[in-house]
Amino acid sequence: SMCVCVCVCVCVCVCVCVCVCVCVCVCVCVCVCVCVCVCVCVCVCVCVCVSADIISTVEFNHSGELLATGDRGGRVVIFQQEVENKSVPEYRSEYNVYSTFQSHEPEFDYLKSLEIEEKINKIRWLPQKNASQFLLSTNDKTIKLWKISERDKRPEGYNLKEEDGRYINPGNVTSLRVPVFRPMDLMVEASPRRVFSNAHTYHINSISVNSDHETYLSADDLRVNLWNLEINDRSFNIVDIKPANMEDLTEIITAAEFHPHHCHTLVYSSSKGSIRLCDMRASALCDQHTKLFEEPEDPSNRSFFSEIISSISDVKFSHSGRYLMTRDYLTVKIWDLNMETRPIETYQVHEYLRNKMCSLYENDCLFDKFECCWNGNDSVVMTGSYNNFFRMFDRAQRRDATLEASREHNLPLQLLKPRRVCTGGGGGGGCSKRKKDEISVDSLDFNKKILHTAWHPNDNIIAVATINNLYIFQDKVSDPDSADDLSASDMMCTI
Amino acid sequence: MRVMLADTEQAPARSMWGPGVKRKLEQDQDGEEEDGGGERPPPPRVPGFSSRASYALQRQMVLNISLVKLYRPPAGRADPGLQRRILISNVIRRIHDDLRREGGVRALFLAAPPPGIAELDEEKDGCYLGPPPPPPASQASSFGPTGPETCLTPASLLEEDPPPFFTLPPSPSFSSSSSPHPLPPQSPPQHLHPSQPVDFSSAPPSPPPEDSFSSALEEIEELDSSSSSSDSSAPPPLVPLPTSSPPGEPLAGAPGPGWDRDMEVEAERREEMEEEEQEEEEEEEERELMEYRPTSPPRSTALARRPVVPSGGFLTDFAMDDVLFTDIDTSMYDLGPCGPQAAGAGPGAGAGPTKVAADDMLVRAISGYGGGAGGHQGQPFRMDLAELDHIMEVLVGS
Numbered sequence: 001s002m003c004v005c006v007c008v009c010v011c012v013c014v015c016v017c018v019c020v021c022v023c024v025c026v027c028v029c030v031c032v033c034v035c036v037c038v039c040v041c042v043c044v045c046v047c048v049c050v051s052a053d054i055i056s057t058v059e060f061n062h063s064g065e066l067l068a069t070g071d072r073g074g075r076v077v078i079f080q081q082e083v084e085n086k087s088v089p090e091y092r093s094e095y096n097v098y099s100t101f102q103s104h105e106p107e108f109d110y111l112k113s114l115e116i117e118e119k120i121n122k123i124r125w126l127p128q129k130n131a132s133q134f135l136l137s138t139n140d141k142t143i144k145l146w147k148i149s150e151r152d153k154r155p156e157g158y159n160l161k162e163e164d165g166r167y168i169n170p171g172n173v174t175s176l177r178v179p180v181f182r183p184m185d186l187m188v189e190a191s192p193r194r195v196f197s198n199a200h201t202y203h204i205n206s207i208s209v210n211s212d213h214e215t216y217l218s219a220d221d222l223r224v225n226l227w228n229l230e231i232n233d234r235s236f237n238i239v240d241i242k243p244a245n246m247e248d249l250t251e252i253i254t255a256a257e258f259h260p261h262h263c264h265t266l267v268y269s270s271s272k273g274s275i276r277l278c279d280m281r282a283s284a285l286c287d288q289h290t291k292l293f294e295e296p297e298d299p300s301n302r303s304f305f306s307e308i309i310s311s312i313s314d315v316k317f318s319h320s321g322r323y324l325m326t327r328d329y330l331t332v333k334i335w336d337l338n339m340e341t342r343p344i345e346t347y348q349v350h351e352y353l354r355n356k357m358c359s360l361y362e363n364d365c366l367f368d369k370f371e372c373c374w375n376g377n378d379s380v381v382m383t384g385s386y387n388n389f390f391r392m393f394d395r396a397q398r399r400d401a402t403l404e405a406s407r408e409h410n411l412p413l414q415l416l417k418p419r420r421v422c423t424g425g426g427g428g429g430g431c432s433k434r435k436k437d438e439i440s441v442d443s444l445d446f447n448k449k450i451l452h453t454a455w456h457p458n459d460n461i462i463a464v465a466t467i468n469n470l471y472i473f474q475d476k477v478s479d480p481d482s483a484d485d486l487s488a489s490d491m492m493c494t495i
Numbered sequence: 496m497r498v499m500l501a502d503t504e505q506a507p508a509r510s511m512w513g514p515g516v517k518r519k520l521e522q523d524q525d526g527e528e529e530d531g532g533g534e535r536p537p538p539p540r541v542p543g544f545s546s547r548a549s550y551a552l553q554r555q556m557v558l559n560i561s562l563v564k565l566y567r568p569p570a571g572r573a574d575p576g577l578q579r580r581i582l583i584s585n586v587i588r589r590i591h592d593d594l595r596r597e598g599g600v601r602a603l604f605l606a607a608p609p610p611g612i613a614e615l616d617e618e619k620d621g622c623y624l625g626p627p628p629p630p631p632a633s634q635a636s637s638f639g640p641t642g643p644e645t646c647l648t649p650a651s652l653l654e655e656d657p658p659p660f661f662t663l664p665p666s667p668s669f670s671s672s673s674s675p676h677p678l679p680p681q682s683p684p685q686h687l688h689p690s691q692p693v694d695f696s697s698a699p700p701s702p703p704p705e706d707s708f709s710s711a712l713e714e715i716e717e718l719d720s721s722s723s724s725s726d727s728s729a730p731p732p733l734v735p736l737p738t739s740s741p742p743g744e745p746l747a748g749a750p751g752p753g754w755d756r757d758m759e760v761e762a763e764r765r766e767e768m769e770e771e772e773q774e775e776e777e778e779e780e781e782r783e784l785m786e787y788r789p790t791s792p793p794r795s796t797a798l799a800r801r802p803v804v805p806s807g808g809f810l811t812d813f814a815m816d817d818v819l820f821t822d823i824d825t826s827m828y829d830l831g832p833c834g835p836q837a838a839g840a841g842p843g844a845g846a847g848p849t850k851v852a853a854d855d856m857l858v859r860a861i862s863g864y865g866g867g868a869g870g871h872q873g874q875p876f877r878m879d880l881a882e883l884d885h886i887m888e889v890l891v892g893s
Contacts, residue, residue: 114574202577221577250585252578271578304557304589308582358553361586362560367579 054119055465057452061125061133064456067095067463068135069470070120074104076137076190078148093461095472099148101190104139116141122207124216126229134193136216140203143218145194145229153181194232199225206256212263219256222249224268224286238286239268239278254369255315262321269326273310275335293324293335295342305357305366313369318378319457325381327372330354332383332393347393347400350385352423352441365446373455384450387439388466389419405450405464405471416473554590561587 054072061068067079080098107116118139126134132149157179160168202221209216217238218225224239239256243249251272259265264280276289297306309329316325324335326343330351333343349370353360360366365386372383384390385402393400402419420438452465460475565583568575 203574249581250588252581254578271582304554304586307585307589311578311582358557358560361557364564367582 053468055452055468055470056119057121057123058454058463058465058470059123059125059135060454060456060463061135062127062457064458064461066098066125066133067454067472068123068125068137069463069465070103070123070137072117072119074102074106074118074120074139076101076103076120076123076135076146078188093459093474095463099188099190101146103137103144103146103192104142107141121204124207124209126209127213129213136207136209138204138207138218141197141200143196143204143207143227144192145196145232146190147193148188148190151187151189152183152185154184155179156182194229196227196232196235199227199235205254208257208266210258210263211261215263217256217258217266219253219268221252224253224256224266226280236284238266238280238284240285240287254312257315257317260317260319260321267315267317267324269312269315271311272307273312273328275312275315275324275326277337291337291340293340293343295333301354303357305361308361308366309357314371316372316374318374319376320378323378325372325374327370327383329366329368329370332372332381332391334381334395345395347381347391349383349391350421352421353386356441360446363446365449368449369451370449371452373453375455375460376458382453382455382462384453384464386446386449387444388448388450389421390450390453390464403473405466405469405473406448407469554593558587558590561590 055069056072057068057070059068060066065081067081069077069079071077076099077097078099079095081093081095083093103120104118106118108114109116116139120137120139122136122138124136126136126145128134132147135146135148137144137146156163157177159173159176159179160170162168196218200218200220200223202223204218204220206219207216208219214230215226215228218227218235219239222240222242223237225235226238227235239253241251241253251270254269254271256266256268259267265277266280266286267275267277269275273294275293277291277293278286278288279290280286282288282290297310312326312328314325314327317323318325322337323344324337326333326335327349330349330353332347332349334345334347335343357366370384372381374381379396380392380394382390382392387404388406389402389404391400391402402421403416404419417437421441421444422438423441448466450464450466454463456462462473464471464473561583565580565587
């Protein structure tokens with residue numbers, strides 16, 4: 001597939017020239033960009049190549065057979081699992097491209113003179129009800145309901161129409177026949193069924209399908225709206241934290257989700273590290289929370305950036321509905337819904353970054369929004385980090401692992417080796433030079449970040465998105481009768 | 496655990512984020528400032544930083560970074576988003592609170608949360624009309640604890656509500672209700688200019704920073720000699736210039752559509768309360784920003800939505816260390832109980848090399864703020880502020 005990169009050159013002199021780079025992608029997964037810039041102007045150009053293939057969301061459907069990714073260019077790519085020979089213990093499942101479509105286009109808000117990015121912020125699948133699949137995809141302002149359907153038969157034998165579509169003169173028809181369906185090559189079509197727009201002033205950060213399968217919520221920085229999937233011209237506002245005077249605004253909504261089983265319960269997280277659980281039965285407007293989950297700040301860790309790193313970037317209910325996981329900049333916290341005072345578990349994702357916060361603030365990395373996910377039985381949680389590392393925390397066995405998603409270090413079908421980041425003080429980073437799996441904090445590449453990860457709902461298959469690439473890892477099943485616990489060393493890489 | 500800068504110095508050459516910000520620890524200040532630390536809560540422990548000066552320096556650096564971030568659009572073509580602005584504003588607010596708690600002359604100028612929050616209200620139609628309500632009582636009451644520092648401030652200041660805005664300029668939303676203009680240099684020029692009509696629908700190209708700075712100097716001179724008229728030309732976007740125009744001066748000159756007299760008076764007050772120090776730094780920053788911002792044509796709000804930014808190493812090209820650290824007159828940071836007296840003694844000595852000769856005048860003017868002991872230079876100021884406050888009351892009350 002081709003993607004067109006628009007390269008904007010800024011010249012030192014007054015003129016502005018626009019170069020068009022053509023990037024040829026080998027396949028959707030592996031983006032190898034070969035940029036050929038043709039500059040029109042002669043003066044010194046600084047090229048900023050904007051790639052449309054930066055993955056911005058990853059989501060498995062409810063069966064795990066389909067994996068949807070959204071990118072910054074507004075495209076949705078869906079992969080389907082092809083299971084080879086499942087009877088063999090060491091089966092390998094591959095995910096191949098199933099469908100690609102352009103979900104959102106860039107828009108321009110003329111009233112505010114603002115461009116609306118087409119980047120897909122979130123994709124959520126609907127539970128499957130018939131042969132077609134449905135998903136919700138959203139950018140900053142508009143949510144769309146897409147229907148993905150397969151077509152593998154087509155009708156043949158029309159009386160009044162030729163095969164190529166030309167109409168037959170009725171006078172020439174001598175006999176009638178009944179059209180029949182004949183098999184054809186599988187075609188996957190995506191069509192937008194609903195467009196939910198004009199309900200959000202601020203940028204939509206979350207969508208969540210309710211367990212009643214009829215409604216869903218969408219949350220922006222200050223409001224949460226409730227929609228009916230069938231009705232696209234009306235939504236109900238259920239949470240509104242906009243203050244009367246915007247000068248007083250210090251806290252915004254960062255993520256929201258419905259409870260997986262209770263269709264009246266939802267949570268939303270804030271930029272100050274608190275999570276509020278609301279019950280829609282209590283009142284129409286859920287500004288009064290039912291529960292407030294907040295951990296008091298550790299006074300010894302106070303700094304100028306305490307608030308920024310406490311801002312919650314993702315909130316996820318466990319599949320059981322009993323626990324809540326939140327991700328802030330440095331930690332993953334597991335909360336029990338019955339205890340609001342503090343989380344029951346806290347995992348340090350990259351504590352070694354605590355001393356680098358000023359630099360991270362300066363280069364904007366401190367604002368990165370990492371996501372997190374549960375595995376199917378809520379025993380392991382996973383989240384991303386920098387340098388294409390991602391972290392897994394086994395709750396039951398109190399183990400954690402750091403793995404890397406990269407082509408250089410991982411060969412297909414090989415086991416992943418755990419990595420380690422060493423911090424040692426003083427010059428040299430304190431890392432032992434002989435261990436290849438160790439890397440010092442100062443050598444981390446902060447441009448390579450894993451923000452989006454997803455876990456198959458039933459199997460130990462994970463999808464990890466780096467900036468441009470999607471990696472799919474699978475647990476090596478050596479003995480089908482063995483206990484299905486994940487150990488970090490048993491990850492196999494399949495791309 | 497504290498924000499640490501030590502890493503950038505020790506980072507190997509292949510560190511992933513450029514040279515970072517250089518830290519210049521001024522050793523000679525440690526002794527001076529340690530003395531004053533008795534009355535305040537002990538500074539937070541900073542590993543690697545044992546002196547209060549380092550903490551203050553660091554705090555200033557974070558403040559500067561935050562201000563730059565707030566007014567410069569991040570890489571990318573679309574609206575940076577509310578969350579980012581809120582978080583940065585909160586950092587600035589936190590530093591302000593910190594400074595206010597420590598007291599001293601500086602604290603008085605850092606009266607309020609950073610501005611531009613009004614511009615976050617993307618739902619307001621039209622311009623931001625009317626003065627923002629004075630900050631809640633908590634702010635006014637926070638002046639209470641600075642009692643011991645009353646010797647530093649004119650009494651009139653203590654009684655009044657502080658102006659709600661900090662030093663930073665009227666946000667671009669004064670002319671449009673949308674999110675901040677991505678290219679702050681194109682924000683409407685200072686509306687206070689009495690003789691130049693200002694048009695905000697198509698803001699004129701921002702003036703060369705040299706002019707605004709030299710006009711700032713002129714104003715300081717006027718301040719000293721307590722002349723009445725303000726001659727401010729359009730200021731750099733980050734910091735409005737101080738003006739000594741008395742509030743009663745007719746604000747003739749057609750400020751342009753969308754402006755309110757309230758806002759003008761408000762901005763006057765604001766300007767008088769600002770810190771010149773920061774202005775200096777930021778003007779220099781702004782100058783450098785201007786150099787690195789080669790697109791001059793799109794001035795109108797619509798077109799400038801698509802900022803054209805150079806590659807990601809913007810800040811590293813910036814030579815922030817030159818901007819931020821070489822010219823700080825840290826004598827003003829002196830947080831001893833009789834700050835301005837020490838500052839008064841020290842401006843000549845403590846001031847680092849400055850690019851402009853009038854820096855001494857700036858400092859003298861600042862010490863004039865600290866009026867109580869400062870004497871004659873503070874008088875016209877006090878009167879101006881009193882008049883200004885009176886006018887504010889009239890306007891707000893009506």
